[in-house]
Amino acid sequence: MRLNEDDLYRQSTQYKHWSFTASDLTRLRQKTNAHAAAQVKLHIAQDSAERAKLAPLDSGANTPNGTGTGTGSGTGSGTGANTPVPGGAGDKGGEVDCLTMDEEKMVVDKFCETAMKLGDFLKLQPDVTCTAIQFMRRFYLYNSPMTYDGTKMSKTAFFLALKLELGTRAGSASDFASRLPKTTRDDIVAPEYTIVQALRFNFEVRHPFRGLKGVHLELEDIIHANYASVTHDGRTPADLRADAFAALQVTDEAAAEGKLGNIYAHAKDILAMAAQLTDAYFLFTPAQILLAAHSLAAPALTAFYLATKIPSSSPARPRILSTIQSCADLLSSHRSFTKNPAPNKHGWADTDPPETKRAMKKLRGCKDPTTQDLVALNAGRKRDVVRDGELDEGKAKRRKLNREKAEKESDAFWGPELKKEG
Amino acid sequence: MGMSPALSPRPNPPGSNAPANAAKAKPLVHLLNHKTVPSPSLTSAATTPGGSDEGLAEEMNDVVKNQFVFGSRLGEGTYATVYRGHYRDDPSKLVAIKKMKKNTEWQDGINLDSLREMKYLAELHHPHVINLIAVFTTKDENINLVLEHLPRGELQDLWQDKSIAYGGADVKAWSNMICQAVWWIHENFVLHRDIKSNNILIAADNSLKLADFGLARSFANPEADMTYNVITRFYRPPELFLGSSHYGGCVDVWSVGCVIAELACREFFFWSNTDLEHLVKICDVFGVPTEADWPGISKLRFWKEQLENSPPKRPVPMSWWRNRMPLIGDAGIDLVKGLLAMDPVKRLDAKQALEHHYWTAAPKPQKRENLPAKGGKAAEKAMGEQLKRVGPEADEEKMSKIARKLDFGAMR
Numbered sequence: 001m002r003l004n005e006d007d008l009y010r011q012s013t014q015y016k017h018w019s020f021t022a023s024d025l026t027r028l029r030q031k032t033n034a035h036a037a038a039q040v041k042l043h044i045a046q047d048s049a050e051r052a053k054l055a056p057l058d059s060g061a062n063t064p065n066g067t068g069t070g071t072g073s074g075t076g077s078g079t080g081a082n083t084p085v086p087g088g089a090g091d092k093g094g095e096v097d098c099l100t101m102d103e104e105k106m107v108v109d110k111f112c113e114t115a116m117k118l119g120d121f122l123k124l125q126p127d128v129t130c131t132a133i134q135f136m137r138r139f140y141l142y143n144s145p146m147t148y149d150g151t152k153m154s155k156t157a158f159f160l161a162l163k164l165e166l167g168t169r170a171g172s173a174s175d176f177a178s179r180l181p182k183t184t185r186d187d188i189v190a191p192e193y194t195i196v197q198a199l200r201f202n203f204e205v206r207h208p209f210r211g212l213k214g215v216h217l218e219l220e221d222i223i224h225a226n227y228a229s230v231t232h233d234g235r236t237p238a239d240l241r242a243d244a245f246a247a248l249q250v251t252d253e254a255a256a257e258g259k260l261g262n263i264y265a266h267a268k269d270i271l272a273m274a275a276q277l278t279d280a281y282f283l284f285t286p287a288q289i290l291l292a293a294h295s296l297a298a299p300a301l302t303a304f305y306l307a308t309k310i311p312s313s314s315p316a317r318p319r320i321l322s323t324i325q326s327c328a329d330l331l332s333s334h335r336s337f338t339k340n341p342a343p344n345k346h347g348w349a350d351t352d353p354p355e356t357k358r359a360m361k362k363l364r365g366c367k368d369p370t371t372q373d374l375v376a377l378n379a380g381r382k383r384d385v386v387r388d389g390e391l392d393e394g395k396a397k398r399r400k401l402n403r404e405k406a407e408k409e410s411d412a413f414w415g416p417e418l419k420k421e422g
Numbered sequence: 423m424g425m426s427p428a429l430s431p432r433p434n435p436p437g438s439n440a441p442a443n444a445a446k447a448k449p450l451v452h453l454l455n456h457k458t459v460p461s462p463s464l465t466s467a468a469t470t471p472g473g474s475d476e477g478l479a480e481e482m483n484d485v486v487k488n489q490f491v492f493g494s495r496l497g498e499g500t501y502a503t504v505y506r507g508h509y510r511d512d513p514s515k516l517v518a519i520k521k522m523k524k525n526t527e528w529q530d531g532i533n534l535d536s537l538r539e540m541k542y543l544a545e546l547h548h549p550h551v552i553n554l555i556a557v558f559t560t561k562d563e564n565i566n567l568v569l570e571h572l573p574r575g576e577l578q579d580l581w582q583d584k585s586i587a588y589g590g591a592d593v594k595a596w597s598n599m600i601c602q603a604v605w606w607i608h609e610n611f612v613l614h615r616d617i618k619s620n621n622i623l624i625a626a627d628n629s630l631k632l633a634d635f636g637l638a639r640s641f642a643n644p645e646a647d648m649t650y651n652v653i654t655r656f657y658r659p660p661e662l663f664l665g666s667s668h669y670g671g672c673v674d675v676w677s678v679g680c681v682i683a684e685l686a687c688r689e690f691f692f693w694s695n696t697d698l699e700h701l702v703k704i705c706d707v708f709g710v711p712t713e714a715d716w717p718g719i720s721k722l723r724f725w726k727e728q729l730e731n732s733p734p735k736r737p738v739p740m741s742w743w744r745n746r747m748p749l750i751g752d753a754g755i756d757l758v759k760g761l762l763a764m765d766p767v768k769r770l771d772a773k774q775a776l777e778h779h780y781w782t783a784a785p786k787p788q789k790r791e792n793l794p795a796k797g798g799k800a801a802e803k804a805m806g807e808q809l810k811r812v813g814p815e816a817d818e819e820k821m822s823k824i825a826r827k828l829d830f831g832a833m834r
Contacts, residue, residue, distance in 0.1 A: 003609055008609065008610060011545065011546075011547060011610070012545055013544050013545060031478065032478055034685060036477070039477075116688055141475065142478045142479040142482070143477055143478070144480060147477060159531070160531075160537075163530070163531075163532075163534055163537060164537055164538075164541060167538075167639060167649075168534065168649065170534075172529060172530050173529060173530040173531060174529065185529065189530065189531040192531040192532055193532075193559060193563045194479075196532065196565075197479050197559055198477075198479035198481075199543065200482070200557075201540045201557035202541075202544055202563075203537060203544070204541055204542075204544070204545050209644070227791070229768060283623050305440065312677035325678070357643075378563075
């Protein structure tokens with residue numbers, strides 16, 4: 001009846017559906033990218049064709065819906081009017097320049113960084129923010145940022161995470177919308193189905209934070225010589241304390257306690273940033289991630305800690321250590337990583353690497369015109385899937401205005417960074 | 423077709439679904455149980471733009487959806503309709519499909535109960551927890567939960583049906599299955615928070631299945647507050663009546679004690695009309711707890727107005743228990759009293775419950791195939807009635823009203 005923690009973890013959807021080898025992950029992203037690129041090219045071409053067909057009809061009127069045919073303006077071509085591409089692509093008569101898989105990844109990382117800052121700005125619990133970020137990362141394994149806008153998706157991902165982590169205390173969608181710059185309740189709720197479907201209705205994200213806290217508490221017990229568990233090598237609590245002091249390079253409990261506190265805070269920052277903004281969750285288990293973060297914050301102490309758990313003769317030892325090491329390599333490769341805790345935690349995120357800037361700029365030219373107005377799309381689905389494409393003029397106009405307003409607003413929120421480059 | 427690009431991203435263009443995906447459905451039997459999903463074929467999607475104008479996630483959804491066929495309706499409630507259904511490739515394999523209604527009045531998207539149910543059932547696969555086989559959406563954006571088909575109704579109907587006779591061995595077998603389920607969910611750090619005999623369903627092979635995870639949550643961080651307005655009153659432990667907002671598996675364990683006691687005496691073990699009355703009923707059996715037998719009780723939120731001035735009362739004697747539940751014997755009574763310890767710290771946890779000597783005392787638990795059961799259409803309908811309920815939220819609201827009344831003292 002004793003359950004092994006590994007067995008329990010293997011039951012989780014995180015293990016079953018969201019853990020990958022590096023090559024599986026690349027293959028999946030390639031597939032998503034190729035699929036989305038094909039759709040984007042197709043839809044932009046269709047969009048331009050529609051536009052060309054309509055042009056003569058529109059010539060006299062000043063609204064694109066002047067005629068009754070309307071071309072389903074509620075969802076498709078109307079949005080296209082606000083994206084710079086269709087015209088441009090059509091003029092050139094050439095192929096749309098779609099994001100590559102690597103560019104998509106940069107863009108998604110950028111969205112996740114922004115989500116991290118948003119969580120900070122809203123003073124949300126780290127669990128909520130990190131769950132939202134992981135929802136984003138999972139979502140974009142099966143969807144392309146060319147298809148679904150990261151800014152819009154992140155708001156909904158946050159609200160979903162809030163509901164799941166805080167239950168009835170999450171507050172309403174309107175409340176949440178009011179805390180965000182210029183966002184309506186519809187903006188929050190409309191993309192929800194798209195997200196939950198891509199998440200495959202798996203809502204549990206197993207984070208490494210609680211495990212890290214466990215390690216921290218155990219180490220505290222050790223430095224106070226209160227460690228109750230039996231070690232495999234017969235060391236007494238006093239021996240363990242002496243060894244921990246040596247690993248920490250301290251001589252008394254007070255100093256050890258202070259250092260432990262700093263190490264814990266540093267490791268926690270690594271988990272809150274580098275672990276969220278890399279593929280760590282897809283490639284490693286929570287335990288591997290937290291031990292990797294701890295080893296980055298305190299290599300000697302982590303080696304000591306691991307030695308209390310794994311006998312040096314254990315055949316699994318080299319494999320465990322090398323897995324932790326490769327996870328540590330991944331975490332420390334992220335640009336948020338600093339050897340010592342930085343005073344301005346998110347300072348690194350103020351500037352984007354040039355290749356990210358380029359990818360963000362390129363994205364503006366290859367958005368799928370059919371999936372940009374999520375609120376209208378959702379409303380359309382809710383009413384009826386089969387709509388004859390006719391909308392009364394007032395409605396179409398109002399929608400167009402709403403859409404333009406929404407787009408302007410999102411520019412206002414996310415604008416500064418984009419403006420710099422454009 | 424002028425309108426097609428505009429409408430394209432809908433999940434399920436009419437006429438494009440069945441034949442193309444039916445072939446793909448075969449290798450993927452239980453989506454939730456497989457690590458790798460045969461990803462929808464990319465080439466066919468990219469080269470047949472008219473037919474498959476969908477993202478990978480939508481295609482994946484279709485693969486799941488096409489494995490199941492809807493059958494007759496079993497029950498309909500405010501939030502969900504339950505259908506009998508079966509696998510497309512094997513009509514003898516039955517399932518229950520719970521179609522969550524999309525409430526246009528619902529301002530906050532997918533409701534919390536549905537999210538919780540999906541979240542926890544997806545993680546908790548156990549022989550005594552209802553199995554969530556798959557989830558898919560249909561074109562109208564309704565979420566459908568494919569659950570295992572449990573045709574024998576609710577446990578509560580069983581003990582209430584006086585035409586069914588059962589004995590100590592039967593109670594022991596049922597009780598053990600419930601304890602296993604609760605042990606498993608607690609090992610997975612999940613609290614159910616609404617265990618009661620009408621949330622326990624009976625499978626065709628007579629095994630019991632814990633259902634309705636609409637109020638479930640993960641164990642909280644020690645510093646986080648949780649609501650004390652949970653668990654149906656008859657099954658709610660005293661610490662929640664007293665306003666404790668920090669708790670663990672102990673609250674579910676109390677509910678399990680109530681269910682086992684209920685099976686043993688074939689009536690609600692604690693019965694009351696109001697929350698206030700309920701705590702009195704509990705004290706009638708176990709005495710009024712004091713700081714001496716429940717250290718810390720006087721620090722609980724509602725202790726002052728509810729218990730401080732109660733006259734002392736002694737617990738009922740063993741003869742009362744023997745008289746009330748002869749079916750389970752002294753060993754069974756000892757287990758029930760352990761599960762119903764007033765002080766949550768002294769209460770057994772689910773693991774200790776499974777180690778109790780009741781299980782090894784005579785009589786042996788009944789073999790599953792010999793357990794008495796209801797059957798037939800009525801019981802199947804009962805499953806539909808049970809699954810369609812998404813009631814706890816409404817209950818919770820009622821409860822919070824009462825709680826606000828209770829909080830009156832604190833507000834002054």
